[in-house]
Amino acid sequence: MRVNVTVNGRPMTADDVWEGESLLYVLRERLGLPGAKNACEQGECGSCTVYLDGAPVCACLVAAGQAEGREVVTVEGLAVGGGPSGETGLHEVQRAFVDAGAVQCGFCTPGLVVQAHALLAGAEGVPPDADIREALAGNLCRCTGYEKILDAVRLAASRRHPHPPP
């Protein structure tokens, strides 16, 4: 079947999509967007997190046909300019992951960046640690680099709000 979906602001079409296929497979294998990672295929790891109509979801659990006519934003769409445009184009969350050393093997990073992006989009100031942990509870890091990841989220939040309200 054919699936029409707006990805990172651009209307895209995927053909010959199998009816049981996931949005993740369509993004990675048919639309050339390998940022969202394929790992557990059961919503456990969060590595495939993308925005679907503004809400972060596991792309592996969205049937491709369910994305018909909807808006998807992947990690590739967060950088300014929406592409691999060099470090100056990184979103503040991505920049903070680099600066805080929150990347080890890097596999979980795209999912964590999208989920952290969603947390900060809906939070004022620097969120309490409990909120950060809760927001990232569905993203597994096999390298167990969680402390640096928490640092990165705090860093991104503090740069965005240099003077948080008391």
Place this chain on the structure above:
Amino acid sequence: MDFLRPPTWPDALALKAERPEATPIQGGTDVMVEINLDKGRPAALLDLTPIPELREWSREGGEIRVGAGVTYSRLIAELGTDLPGLAQASRTVGSPQIRNRGTVAGNLGAASPAGDSHPPLLACGAVVEAESVRGTRLIPIREFYTGVKRHALAPDELIRAVRVPVATGPQYFSKIGTRNAMVIAVCSFAVAVDPGERRVGTGIGSAAPTPRHAPQAEDFASGRLDWDGHGPLDPGVARRFGELVAASAAPIDDVRGRAAYRTHALAVMARRALGWAWDDFRGSA
């Protein structure tokens, strides 16, 4: 496999009548796992996400009619005051990404004994609104679960909504798992105190072939609580309540826990949950 995408609810009912073997899909958090891991291959997927009215909830009399497409995230954000037990249970589902997709109706359709929605629905006496081209059928929640991952829906029926009574007193949900996220319940328990009816409702999860309530425990607590004097919960009553809840379960040993542990944990959770609820009731009186 076919992918069916009805634009309206009547279209969905017509398709389900025509293709009763089609698997309804809402958030996909169960259905897609089955497909991705090749555990099952539905003949057809019936995508219900395009239907706008399923994403709505409304207050009708003393109950909230929760449309089949209302996600856990929205239930937590919008219905925490009216449906505290269900909102608490929703909060323990998976992760933010899962709660942004998963629905109570999907939990009912999967009918796993471990589903987090079931205990609070049992405790407060919810009703499943099933619909087909033949008409609407209201199924009391205690009659909904018929076996392991089996339910009372006819092959041509779809879940339109769940009707959940607005809480008239304190409600609590408690769940055992290895961490505070992404956990399938080892066992779970919900309690709902209804001061108007002087009744205590219960729901047990992941400790029997189906979710179930604990009628003896409900009768015992309802008869022994100090509804008039608002006195403290007698520790002996709380303990006996826990024992009766545990006695209503029929757990098995499996990968998540042993039957003996589940029985013990249920008694503890029930005793504590009744204590929290009763303290709230006394505090509000």
